[in-house]
Amino acid sequence: MDIKAYIETGVIESYVLGMADAQEAAELLQMARKYPEVQQAIDAFEASLEQQALASAVAPHAHVKDSLFTILAPEFKKEDHKTRLVAFGWSRYVAAASVILLVASAALNVYFYSQFKSTSTAYQALLIEKNSLIADNQQMQTKALDLYNNMQMMTDPSMIKVSMQGVPGKENSLATVFWDSKSKDVYLLPNKLPQAAVGKQYQLWAIVDGKPVDAGVMDACTGLCKMKNIPAAAAFAITLEKKGGSPTPTIDQMYVLGKVG
Amino acid sequence: MEVVTKYSEPELVQLLRQRSRHVFSYLYDNYAGALLSIIRNIVTDEELANDVLQEVFVKIWKQIDSYDSSKGRLFTWMLNIARNASIDTVRSKSFQNSRQNRELTEDVHNAGGSSETKTDHIGLRKLVHNLKEEYRVLVELSYFQGYTQDEIAKMLNMPLGTVKTRLRTALIQLREIIKP
Numbered sequence: 001m002d003i004k005a006y007i008e009t010g011v012i013e014s015y016v017l018g019m020a021d022a023q024e025a026a027e028l029l030q031m032a033r034k035y036p037e038v039q040q041a042i043d044a045f046e047a048s049l050e051q052q053a054l055a056s057a058v059a060p061h062a063h064v065k066d067s068l069f070t071i072l073a074p075e076f077k078k079e080d081h082k083t084r085l086v087a088f089g090w091s092r093y094v095a096a097a098s099v100i101l102l103v104a105s106a107a108l109n110v111y112f113y114s115q116f117k118s119t120s121t122a123y124q125a126l127l128i129e130k131n132s133l134i135a136d137n138q139q140m141q142t143k144a145l146d147l148y149n150n151m152q153m154m155t156d157p158s159m160i161k162v163s164m165q166g167v168p169g170k171e172n173s174l175a176t177v178f179w180d181s182k183s184k185d186v187y188l189l190p191n192k193l194p195q196a197a198v199g200k201q202y203q204l205w206a207i208v209d210g211k212p213v214d215a216g217v218m219d220a221c222t223g224l225c226k227m228k229n230i231p232a233a234a235a236f237a238i239t240l241e242k243k244g245g246s247p248t249p250t251i252d253q254m255y256v257l258g259k260v261g
Numbered sequence: 262m263e264v265v266t267k268y269s270e271p272e273l274v275q276l277l278r279q280r281s282r283h284v285f286s287y288l289y290d291n292y293a294g295a296l297l298s299i300i301r302n303i304v305t306d307e308e309l310a311n312d313v314l315q316e317v318f319v320k321i322w323k324q325i326d327s328y329d330s331s332k333g334r335l336f337t338w339m340l341n342i343a344r345n346a347s348i349d350t351v352r353s354k355s356f357q358n359s360r361q362n363r364e365l366t367e368d369v370h371n372a373g374g375s376s377e378t379k380t381d382h383i384g385l386r387k388l389v390h391n392l393k394e395e396y397r398v399l400v401e402l403s404y405f406q407g408y409t410q411d412e413i414a415k416m417l418n419m420p421l422g423t424v425k426t427r428l429r430t431a432l433i434q435l436r437e438i439i440k441p
Binding site: 008009010011013014016017018019029042043045046047048049050051052053054056057058059060061064065067068069071072075076077 | 279280281282285286289292293294295296297298299301311314315318319322331332333334336337340341344345383384385387388403404428429430431432433435436439440441
């Protein structure tokens with residue numbers, strides 16, 4: 001059989017262009033399997049047809065692809081996503097890096113926050129300590145000032161000092177009255193007196209014309225306790241009385257006694 | 262970002278059968294324009310041609326399993342799907358419109374075999390216009406309008422043998438024109 005002549009009959013072009021009938025097509029495929037030249041001629045025409053079509057390509061409307069992919073969306077393989085992920089590899093790394101940065105940043109935030117918390121707590125503690133130190137200091141200053149004032153008073157030349165010794169049975173007790181000879185103010189210094197029992201209070205008496213006159217009860221005070229103003233007195237004494245004091249002294253509860261002058 | 266991978270035909274076919282969206286997208290990007298040029302040769306209305314193109318790609322997707330590489334290239338197979346879909350569209354439209362409305366394709370038969378053209382031809386059909394008149398008519402009727410050789414013989418009042426021989430000669434000439 002003349003293969004060259006067969007190739008030139010146009011049956012190949014007719015087949016490739018889809019115009020050959022079933023019998024012609026079957027015959028051609030048989031020939032192609034038998035003769036490589038026939039197959040080569042088929043391949044060559046197919047290739048040039050494809051080249052020609054590609055060269056005269058017309059851009060389709062953009063919406064065609066969109067709607068096509070919308071229609072076929074349910075039919076695409078799921079893992080196809082993977083291919084795209086590989087294609088967008090760089091963005092995957094960026095995403096991974098972002099996540100790492102986020103986690104690192106969050107960890108740093110937690111760290112800094114805990115640091116801030118402990119520093120803040122320490123600061124608060126220091127603040128409280130400072131305030132209490134200031135308060136203590138003020139108290140000490142007040143006390144020092146009181147003591148200074150007391151000392152000034154005690155050393156004043158017009159101040160009469162009356163030392164009161166313990167009465168028989170209370171020999172260990174001692175108290176001192178400072179009596180301003182000008183203003184007649186009386187100050188008491190409890191040098192050595194037992195702790196008053198609950199509901200009891202020490203009371204100072206001025207002995208005027210042989211009679212006891214109430215000179216006030218002794219409250220808790222630093223240094224000198226200011227008592228009542230006594231214009232004149234021959235002696236002073238202290239008794240332990242019920243809280244708030246008594247109108248007359250309980251003699252058997254006398255602790256100290258001292259004469260003026 | 263586009264992946265600039267080139268796929269060989271067997272790879273394309275295999276991946277399409279595996280239902281790869283990515284490869285289908287690649288196929289569309291690389292061949293839609295070429296297929297549209299052949300569709301536009303038959304369906305001259307631009308909107309309608311784009312509709313046919315969509316239909317053609319749905320067919321490619323659905324029928325990829327029936328593609329047989331021993332019978333030809335993938336592109337040849339797709340080209341034939343495009344041609345058949347286009348002819349079907351023109352025929353159903355022509356039937357609906359009873360040929361009263363705007364003609365959707367150049368009707369060579371009614372034009373009495375004259376060489377006058379109504380549209381700006383592109384691609385293959387443009388090349389067909391370079392053929393001698395007696396050949397051009399046969400290619401127009403058979404390839405672009407899908408008439409069988411029997412139908413053409415009756416239409417042109419020509420013996421079937423003559424139609425067959427002339428058409429074959431026309432295709433050989435066309436092959437030479439197409440050759441790069």
